[in-house]
Amino acid sequence: MTIIPMTDAHWPAVKAIYEAGIATGNATFETQAPAWEAWDTAHLGHSRLVAVDEAGTVLGWAALSPVSSRCVYGGVAEISIYIGAEARGQGVGRQLLQALIADSEAHGIWTLQAGTFEENKASIGLHTQAGFRVIGHRERIGQHHGVWRNTVQMERRSPTVGIA
DSSP, X not given: OEEEEOOGGGHHXXXXXXXXXXXXXXXXXXXXXXXXXXXXXXXXXXXXXXXXXXXXXXXXXXXXXXXXXXXXXXTEXXXXXXXXXXXTTTTHHHHHHHHHHHHHHHTTOOEEEEEEETTOHHHHHHHHHTTOEEEEEEEEEEEETTEEEEEEEEEEEOXXXXXX
């Protein structure tokens, strides 16, 4: 497995993995994947990564979204990470998340945030292993298919970026 920068050429595979995550009902409040242009606009231009196998098949992806347009939050980003069903449990998520952390720090990001459905224990565990900590719980924060959902809020503060 190799981790490389995501390009628009990866979008069909990235979108398919995202749609599979959406279909689980425990990955996101989204109900459908956007078009590439909308996804591209909503995510930071850096720290977009894909994990690919020897044949170039995308196994998973990770990217960052800004949390605010205010300049004081320029070093804070929200993480998205999705692993294809056939690649889960093989360390793809761990390696992809570690690479995303390193890339985000290289681009001046000092805090990464993650909001995860409380039922998604695998994602919570992955983030915890990568140094994220639980900072709160949001109860009944939004409805997903007519059901109120709770989320676990996690963050990881860089030990090297933004230290003054």
